[in-house]
Amino acid sequence: MEKIRDILRRIGDWKRAGIGGSRLRARIAGKGMEGPSIDLLIDISRTRSRSREKYPEGDRLYFTSEGLRWATPRSAADHCAGRLSSAESADISCGQGGQAISMSRTCDRVVAVERAPLNVFIASLNFRELEMDNIELIQGDCLDPEIVPRIGKDVPVFSDPARPPGSSERKLEELEPDPRAVMEVYRDRASGFCFEVPPHIRRERIDFPCEAEYVSIDGRLNRLNLYTGALMHARSSAVVLPSGYRIAGAAQTSPRPSAGPVSRQYAAEADPAVVASGLLRDALSGVEADILELDDRRTLVLSAGEIGSGCIGPPMRVLSICSENELPDELLRIGAGKVTLRFSIDPAGYWTKRKELEEPLSGKRKVHLFKGQDYIILEALSR
Numbered sequence: 074m075e076k077i078r079d080i081l082r083r084i085g086d087w088k089r090a091g092i093g094g095s096r097l098r099a100r101i102a103g104k105g106m107e108g109p110s111i112d113l114l115i116d117i118s119r120t121r122s123r124s125r126e127k128y129p130e131g132d133r134l135y136f137t138s139e140g141l142r143w144a145t146p147r148s149a150a151d152h153c154a155g156r157l158s159s160a161e162s163a164d165i166s167c168g169q170g171g172q173a174i175s176m177s178r179t180c181d182r183v184v185a186v187e188r189a190p191l192n193v194f195i196a197s198l199n200f201r202e203l204e205m206d207n208i209e210l211i212q213g214d215c216l217d218p219e220i221v222p223r224i225g226k227d228v229p230v231f232s233d234p235a236r237p238p239g240s241s242e243r244k245l246e247e248l249e250p251d252p253r254a255v256m257e258v259y260r261d262r263a264s265g266f267c268f269e270v271p272p273h274i275r276r277e278r279i280d281f282p283c284e285a286e287y288v289s290i291d292g293r294l295n296r297l298n299l300y301t302g303a304l305m306h307a308r309s310s311a312v313v314l315p316s317g318y319r320i321a322g323a324a325q326t327s328p329r330p331s332a333g334p335v336s337r338q339y340a341a342e343a344d345p346a347v348v349a350s351g352l353l354r355d356a357l358s359g360v361e362a363d364i365l366e367l368d369d370r371r372t373l374v375l376s377a378g379e380i381g382s383g384c385i386g387p388p389m390r391v392l393s394i395c396s397e398n399e400l401p402d403e404l405l406r407i408g409a410g411k412v413t414l415r416f417s418i419d420p421a422g423y424w425t426k427r428k429e430l431e432e433p434l435s436g437k438r439k440v441h442l443f444k445g446q447d448y449i450i451l452e453a454l455s456r
């Protein structure tokens with residue numbers, strides 16, 4: 074551990090001094106390291122700066138680029154660990170330890186299981202670095218009948234399964250370990266399960282009773298946690314991070330626009346976790362607002378006054394709602410200068426479309442352009 078820590082510190086110093094490529098490798102080799110270990114150390118060192126985006130102490134943690142990519146970010150991990158808080162809990166597919174670190178702070182004892190030897194090694198470095206001596210780390214397949222009894226009775230069992238990177242149609246059977254196999258094997262030991270699954274998996278593909286908790290971070294849908302047994306408190310829920318706003322209930326079908334027309338002076342983007350949970354209408358109950366589903370990713374809440382709710386993003390002023398034909402004249406009329414496109418558009422065509430709209434403009438206003446049946450031109454409120 075000391076040796077690895079020391080070499081990583083030196084790699085950082087060498088890189089800052091402009092030493093890279095074969096010279097860097099030669100220096101690491103001079104410290105007694107060989108081929109694959111050199112690549113691994115360079116990867117961990119390179120990943121440290123990005124680790125801070127997920128973990129406040131990321132610059133002293135050990136993640137490979139691949140391990141960090143799949144690791145649960147601290148805010149989401151802490152939230153989940155809060156729900157799993159107990160004398161003992163288990164993370165049975167712990168990767169390089171991101172989620173287990175948070176669980177070790179809310180549980181007296183954590184059993185962490187991981188199949189891949191490299192991940193076990195790196196997780197052990199992370200646990201030692203943070204002096205987490207209440208985690209028992211086990212290398213092996215969590216479905217192995219010899220591993221199952223190493224987890225206590227009546228404990229919450231967490232699993233963030235591995236998933237294929239490129240698949241667009243998410244299915245439970247693609248996940249490793251498959252949550253249904255885990256439930257079968259651990260059914261006599263677990264008080265309940267929490268499975269972290271891809272957030273875009275369709276509800277009807279989840280074929281067991283559970284609470285589906287959608288989690289957003291910084292306005293983006295980030296995670297879907299499925300809680301079963303004693304961990305299940307509702308049919309559906311949403312958590313908005315970092316604010317911590319939470320709503321739970323029974324999911325409704327997609328949000329319908331409210332009955333009468335609402336005076337539309339303000340608009341805000343509905344949080345995607347709240348939308349995905351089917352609880353947006355509940356979250357806005359008692360509030361006079363129109364809900365406009367624009368596309369798969371965006372829903373706007375329009376209202377006469379500013380709405381102070383954690384289920385929506387910052388309020389914006391509605392400058393115009395117009396058709397495609399009217400759009401160029403409307404942008405001129407309101408004195409727009411910069412136009413940020415906030416609708417689904419092929420990334421390759423984004424700047425062409427934006428330049429086409431901005432070219433005739435000479436105004437100073439920075440506007441956000443949304444698109445449903447009509448175009449909606451909004452401006453952030455200055456605070």
Ligand SMILES: C[S@@+](CC[C@H](N)C(=O)[O-])C[C@H]1O[C@@H](n2cnc3c(N)ncnc32)[C@H](O)[C@@H]1O
Pocket residue numbers: 140143144145146165166167168169170171172173186187188189192213214215216233234235236249250
């Ligand atoms: C998405 S990663 C977990 C990341 C982790 N939540 C974190 O925050 O760092 C999934 C991990 O499950 C492990 N895994 C897959 N099948 C397994 C099994 N049957 N037993 C144990 N670990 C398994 C993979 O090796 C991989 O490291």
